[in-house]
Amino acid sequence: MNKHAKLAAFPYLLWMAVFIIVPLALIVVFAFTTTVTVDADGNILTAEEITEVQDAFYEEYGEDADIAELGLSEKTVFTLQNILDVSKYMNTLLNSIWLALIATVICLVLAYPVAYFISRLHFTKQKMMLMLAMLPMWMNFLLRTYAWMTILERNGLLNRLFALVGLGPFEMINTQGAVVLGMVYNYLPFMILPLYSVMTKIDSRTIEAAQDLGANRLTVIGRVVLPLSVPGISSGITMVFVPAVSTFIISRMLGGGTNMLIGDLIDLQFLGNAYNPNLGAAMSLVLMVFILLCMSITNSIDNEETEVSML
Amino acid sequence: MKLKSFSFSKLCTILIFVFLYAPIFVLIANSFNASKSRTVWTGFTLDWYSKLFNNETILTSLANSLLVALVAAVCATVLGTLAAIGIYNMKPITRRAVMSVTNLPNINPEIVTGVSLMLLFVGLNIEFGFTTLILSHIVFCVPYVILNVMPKLRQMNVSLCEAAMDLGCNQLQVFRKVIIPEITPGIITGFLMAFTYSIDDFVISYFTYGAKAQTLSITIFSMTRRKVSPEVNALSAIIFVVVLVILLIINILDIRKHKKEARR
Structure with missing residues (x-):
């Protein structure tokens, strides 16, 4: 056998990356992140603040207004909270x-x-x-x-x-x-x-x-x-x-x-x-x-x- | 020594075999039990067996299990055999690195592998069904193929390939006519192991199955949450007998072969 035989492993290496390494990396990513809601300026809002701004928005523009205009969006941020929560x-x-x-x-x-x-x-x-x-x-x-x-x-x-x-x-x-x-x-x-x-x-x-x-x-x-x-x-x-x-x-x-x-x-x-x-x-x-x-x-x-x- | 070890080891062995087979005996006995209750014996019946062959849920999921196992084992065998040949020819350091990653899905707890694959499929936005089920089964089957083919490659005489090339074989011919026949026993064992592990799997399927692609394990699981219908007992009795017969045949053949070799 010679050097070219190494190439036989190529499809597997690709497979390994997608189905072994990426999934484990995803676990690490999920473990250290959490999804938060941010406003248009990028400030993170707590659950109470979200209801607050939403209520204010409806009050100003009426019940039929499109909530999307408020500019709230979801964002994934780094956190240690999940790991700390495991200790519970x-x-x-x-x-x-x-x-x-x-x-x-x-x-x-x-x-x-x-x-x-x-x-x-x-x-x-x-x-x-x-x-x-x-x-x-x-x-x-x-x-x-x-x-x-x-x-x-x-x-x-x-x-x-x-x-x-x-x-x-x-x-x-x-x-x-x-x-x-x-x-x-x-x-x-x-x-x-x-x-x-x-x-x-x-x-x-x-x-x-x-x-x-x-x-x-x-x-x-x-x-x-x-x-x-x-x-x-x-x-x-x-x-x-x-x-x-x-x-x-x-x-x-x-x-x-x-x-x-x-x-x-x-x-x-x-x-x-x-x-x-x-x-x-x-x-x-x-x-x-x-x-x-x-x-x-x-x-x-x-x-x-x-x-x-x-x- | 023989007489002394008789008392303790043999007694232990007998007791443990009773322990191992007691639940299976209960399952098989219940498959002939006329009562639907699992603990009261009201009479002998073969009804559950005839009902089994009319129970579409069980039969469909059995067919699904066989299909998934077959496809996954074939794909894993092809992928794993090529991988083993490639990895065998790598530098020792690379080889060791690739092998440790290869073993990860089976060293990790099954639940972790299952969850990680679930996250991947959600991330890739693949609909949960046969695709996800088969892909995830290939993931945990490939290592078994590689682990079975690798030793055969190590046992193979390298001069064989060189001789073939000296005699004018090109790469592909060496692969087809020399390497593959030499490692066939490993490929077959790898395939069989992949197939049986796939059929038997529950945990990883549990995280990757879809509503349209339920394997037998998943169907049995959803039954255990309510009540297991006695048809399943009948099915497991049949599976038990089939596996017993297959293993007996394999063993008898194996022993005969061994005796023949010993005689020579």
């Missing part, structure tokens, strides 16, 4: 981070033995088990979450089951626990996969050697398997944490209206009642910067490139 929702942001963190830890604890078990199986069985672990991901994510509603509801399957043994009913849906459960359920395969792909590369002979040298089970796990699976752990953590912290569907379906996460707030600013794209963009920007910072930290922990094969 700091509780929601912290709550999202907290719940996502719990879900990530639970995923790690649950996925670790599963990934280890699968990785020690015979090759044929490994493939099959991995397929079975990934299969639920192929079902529509909304339907799976909806099925959990059926299970957790007040008159749901679990409460019916508890009633049979004389317990309950328990309040399970519309709690933070239900939101965490939804996160764990939906993103658990994202943890199993990277863990499995590093563990399957651990040679069984390494483990046997450790045992021959007198290591017991805990020592083998702690001093052989665990250190060798660090790259998988860190990529698993990002693969679970990022979608969990920014979800808005799980919290809406399993958390009821009361357990809002940062994702719900962003959604509300763009497509909901609280329509305010500038504030929404500021929230998105804060979330994005937070996640990119987290990623750079986990990336610096393991410098090794981990290959994650899907399916």
